[in-house]
Amino acid sequence: MSPLPRPFRYFPRIAALLLASVLAGCSAPGGKREPAAENLPADPNALVLGAEMALQRGQYLEASKAYLRAAQASNDEELAEQATRVAHEHRQWTVVQAAAERWLELNHTNEEARRFAAFAALHLYRINTATEHLGILLDSAFINPQAGFLALLPQLADEGTPSGATAVLRQLVVKYPDVTEAHYALAQAASQSDNLGLAMEHARKARELGPYWSPAGLLLARMQMLTGDAEGALVTAKQVIDQDNQDSNRLEYALMLMQAGKEEQGRKELAALANSESTGTVVERALADIDFQLGNRDSAAQRFSNLVSNGRFVYESLFYLGAIAEGREAWDDASQIYGRVTGGEFAMAAQTRLARIKAKNEGLEAGLKHLEEFGATRPQYRIETITARASLMSSNGDTAGALALLDSALKAYPDAVELRFARIFQLESADKVDEAITDLRRLVADRPNDPSATNALGYTLVDRTRHHKEGLDLIEQALTETPDSGAVLDSMGWALHRVGRSQDALGYLEHAKRRINDPEVDLHLGEVLIALDRKDDARDVWKRASERYPENNEIKQRLQKLN
Numbered sequence: 001m002s003p004l005p006r007p008f009r010y011f012p013r014i015a016a017l018l019l020a021s022v023l024a025g026c027s028a029p030g031g032k033r034e035p036a037a038e039n040l041p042a043d044p045n046a047l048v049l050g051a052e053m054a055l056q057r058g059q060y061l062e063a064s065k066a067y068l069r070a071a072q073a074s075n076d077e078e079l080a081e082q083a084t085r086v087a088h089e090h091r092q093w094t095v096v097q098a099a100a101e102r103w104l105e106l107n108h109t110n111e112e113a114r115r116f117a118a119f120a121a122l123h124l125y126r127i128n129t130a131t132e133h134l135g136i137l138l139d140s141a142f143i144n145p146q147a148g149f150l151a152l153l154p155q156l157a158d159e160g161t162p163s164g165a166t167a168v169l170r171q172l173v174v175k176y177p178d179v180t181e182a183h184y185a186l187a188q189a190a191s192q193s194d195n196l197g198l199a200m201e202h203a204r205k206a207r208e209l210g211p212y213w214s215p216a217g218l219l220l221a222r223m224q225m226l227t228g229d230a231e232g233a234l235v236t237a238k239q240v241i242d243q244d245n246q247d248s249n250r251l252e253y254a255l256m257l258m259q260a261g262k263e264e265q266g267r268k269e270l271a272a273l274a275n276s277e278s279t280g281t282v283v284e285r286a287l288a289d290i291d292f293q294l295g296n297r298d299s300a301a302q303r304f305s306n307l308v309s310n311g312r313f314v315y316e317s318l319f320y321l322g323a324i325a326e327g328r329e330a331w332d333d334a335s336q337i338y339g340r341v342t343g344g345e346f347a348m349a350a351q352t353r354l355a356r357i358k359a360k361n362e363g364l365e366a367g368l369k370h371l372e373e374f375g376a377t378r379p380q381y382r383i384e385t386i387t388a389r390a391s392l393m394s395s396n397g398d399t400a401g402a403l404a405l406l407d408s409a410l411k412a413y414p415d416a417v418e419l420r421f422a423r424i425f426q427l428e429s430a431d432k433v434d435e436a437i438t439d440l441r442r443l444v445a446d447r448p449n450d451p452s453a454t455n456a457l458g459y460t461l462v463d464r465t466r467h468h469k470e471g472l473d474l475i476e477q478a479l480t481e482t483p484d485s486g487a488v489l490d491s492m493g494w495a496l497h498r499v500g501r502s503q504d505a506l507g508y509l510e511h512a513k514r515r516i517n518d519p520e521v522d523l524h525l526g527e528v529l530i531a532l533d534r535k536d537d538a539r540d541v542w543k544r545a546s547e548r549y550p551e552n553n554e555i556k557q558r559l560q561k562l563n
Contacts, residue, residue, distance in 0.1 A: 005062065008341070012283045020200065020238065039436060043073065044070040044071075044073050044074040044076070044079065045116070047066045047067070047069050047070035047073065048066075048067070048070050048079070048362055050062075050066045051063045051064075051066035051067040051086070052446050054066060055086070060090035060092065060412060060413075061090075061092055061095075061314035061411075061412055061413070061414070061553070062088055063086060063090070064083070064087040064090060064092040064095040064096075064099075064461070065092075065381075067079075067082060067083035067086050067087065067099070068083050068087065068098055068099050068102070068195065069097050070083065071083040071099055071102050071103070072102055076106075076107060077103065077106045077110075079527050080099060080106055080113075081112075082098040083095075083102070083103075084096060084099040084100045084103055084113065084116050084280070087099055088116060088120070088549070089379070090379075090413075091122040091413060091415065091416060092096060092413070092415060093120045093124050094120075094124065095126065096116055096117075096120035096123075097116075097117055097120035097121055097126075097129075099116075100113050100114070100116035100117035100119055103116070103117075104117060109140075111137060111140070111141040112446050112482075114133050114136060114137055114141075115133075115137065115155075117129075117133050118130050118133035118134045119155065119159040119160070119378065121133065122159050122160035122164050122165070122168065123159060123160050123415065124415065124446075124447075125160070125161075125164055125446070125447035125448075125449075125450045127164065127167045127168055127171070127449070128171075129169050130160075130164070130168050131171045131172060134152065134172065135175060136169060137152070138152075138172070138175075141191050144183070145176050145182070146177050146179055146180070147181075149172075149176075149179065149181035149182050149183070149184070149185045149293045150181050152185070153185045155187060156168065156169070156185070156189065157188075157189070157192065159525040161452065162189060162192035162193035162194075163193040163450060163451050163482060165189040165193070166186070166189040166190050166192075166193040166195060166198070166452070166481075167198035167449070167481075169182070169185055169186040169190075170186060170198075171187050171304070172186075172222060173186050173202070177407045178209065179209075180206050180209040180210035180213060180216060181206075182536075183202040183203075183205040183206040183209065183260075184202075184203075184206040184210075184215060184216055184219060184398040186198070186199075186202045187199045187200075187201075187202040187203040187206060187219055187223065188219065190202065190221075191223065191226065193451075193481070193482055193485075194482040194483070194484040194485035194486075194488075194515075195481065195482055195483055195484060196223065196226055196483075196484045197484075198229050199223050199226075200220075200223045200224075200227055201362060203216070203219045203220040203222075203223045203345060204220060206219065207219075207220045207236075212243060212244075214240050214243070214244045214246070214249055217236060217239060217240035217243075217256050218237060218240055218252050219239070220236050221233040221234070221236040221237040221240070221252070221256060222252075222256075224236060225256055225259055225260070225281060225501055229259070229265075230259070230260035231260075232258075232262070233256055234253075234256055234257065234260060234453075237249075237252060237253040238253065240253075241253055242264050246277065247278050247279040248279060248282075249268065249272075249274055250272075250279075251273055251279045251282060251283065251286070253269065254266050254269035254270045254273065254286075255270075255286055257269060258270075258290060268270060270283050270286065270287060270472060272395065281307065281310060281312040281313070284303055284306060284312075285307060285312070285313050285316075285317075286305065286318070287303055288300050288303035288320070289320075289548065291303060292304075292320055292323075292324075297324050297328075298325070300320065301324050304317040304318075304320050304321050304324075305317070305321065307532050308321070315341050315342075315343060315344035315345075315347065315350075316344070316345075316346055318338075318340050318341045318346075318350070319335055319338070319339050319341050319346040319349060319350050322334050322338040322341070322350060322353065322354075323353075323549070325337055326338075328354065329430075331361055333359055334353070334354075334356055334357060335357050335358070338350040338351065338353055338354035338356055338357075342374075342378070343378075347378075347381060348381055348384045348385070348388065351370070351374050351381075351385070351388070352371070352372065352388045352391075352392075353367070355367040355370045355371045355388065355389075355392055356369060356395075358370050358394065359396060361394055364392070364393070364396045364398070367392050368389050368392060368393070371385045371388050371389045371392070372385065372389065383409070383413055383418055383419060384418070386405065386409045386419065387406075387418055387419060387422045389402075389405060390402040390403075390405050390406050390422055390426060393405065394426055394429060399426055399429050399430045400430070402426045403423065403427070405428065406419055406422055406423040406426060407423070410423065417443075417447070420439065420443055420552065421429055421443075421452075421456070423439065424436050424439050424440055424443070424456065427439065428460065428464065433460070433464045436464075437457070437460055437461065437464075440453070440457040440460060441457065441458055443456070443457070444457050444474075449477075449481065451477075451478035451479075451481040451482045451485070451488065452478075454474050454475075454477050454478040454481075455474070455475055455478035455482075455485075455487065455488045455491050457471075457474055458470075458471040458472065458473070458474030458475035458477075458478060458495065459471065459475065459489060459491040459494070459495070461474070462475070462491070462495040462498050463494065463498070465523060468495065468499050469494055469497050469499070472492075472495040472496070472499060475488065475491045475492050475495050476492070478491070479492055484515060485515070486512045486513075486515030486516030486518065486521065487512075487516065487518075489508050489509070489511050489512035490508070490509060490512040490513060490516075490518070490520060490521045490524060491503040491505075492505075492508045493506070493508035493509035493512060493524060493525075493528065494509075494524045496508065497524070497527065497528050497531065500529040502528050503532065504528075504533055505528050506525075506528055509521060509525045509528055510525070510526055513525060517548070519545055519549045519552045519554070519555055520550075521543075521551075522541055522542065522544075522545035522548075522555065523545075523555060523558065524553060525538075525541050526539075526541045526542045526545075526558060526562075528533070529541065530562075535562065538562065539559065539562050539563070542555055542558055542559040542562065543559060546559055
């Protein structure tokens, strides 16, 4: 049971009533269900009581709405704050935005309220609203806009999507054209949203405005590396070191040497940094990752184990140790290691893999139960565990169960775009194409210019209907926002093939293959090669893909048919 929120200091009578209700099991006499929060009277005290009782029942949407109505019926700023925080904790983004706006009505200078409003809008892909709030924060909440951009950048990376952050920063840069940090932030976001041209443009601008600022120089070097100019990247990074010979800058240079194929020189640089107090463990992490990627699993395992022993990068290292054990089919070891990854960015990947191992070795219900229990004890992963459960059901042949789970979840979390995408995927898997397209059109209407939604609708129209021209237009729109996205490049190639332009399609699919590892890209590339009368090349693509993805039956079937 969670502690009573701050508004109860102002409603002691209601707090007492709530405690009595909780002790009684949060139900009316005779086992009747309490009324839904939205049906409660418009009295702040009663609404807060209803909200807290809904929270106790796990009815987070109803609780958030009731708190919002209480805030709107009261002039108490702390109640508006509580409404905002409750909705945010349970990822009810529409309610977060409304509650934060109410908070701002009561105190228009409150910076925290404005942050909530901005990032809720970003989650909802309301770009103009998010930009407006963030622009006000940049003017008022920081010592200067330079500090503001650097402070907001990690938050933008954590909230919403990379394309949303890029769209917001493109607008803000117009307002601050001479601020180095503005261009730096936009370049970072654009790189994450697979728009390398935009990232390069603003990395160059940041370097031009801040020629002696090391982060701008290193960012430009990274962009040069990503766009294929390895020698230019090394020259730029060396210039940074010549200006600022910090160990962290030398570390970046060493990693770029490795990436440019100069492994011996790169390892020499890393060895020189291995004993540095500031970079030693980061070097160990980098070498562990390099060994893992190169397939040197014994060396990687030793390095990751050292990191765990030293208490650094623990969850990440455990995840890779679990992956190494899984690759060796040491299922008990893998399960035990994955089970220790209970937080951080690797938690869901680890728990999903553990659930799949359980499903394989103990049955589907064991895997589903594991995910359900993990989500129940860690609310921050609740939505992710739902999508993981649906995926596990579907991969084990229970598409109907996956759809039922997602339908139920969307009633509780209507703003969760992850759930909406997952449901659409399941609808397509169940050959409910018309329903999937209807949902995709709603998604595009709710999130205009979101390339993920636009691409998904375009690809589905191209792949599953005869509306090829409309699908192609939508994919082209998505490609303008994320021109280097492997998924969108794959969609574009497949769309061109479907409209009879297989030669044009080939370049997009080859580019997609360089950007991502995905069996779907290999399938499409093989089909296009066959259409171009290059069956031997198609056979080679599918043969290598079948080795890389041995459990992909579709690739196996295509290869057998071709042979």
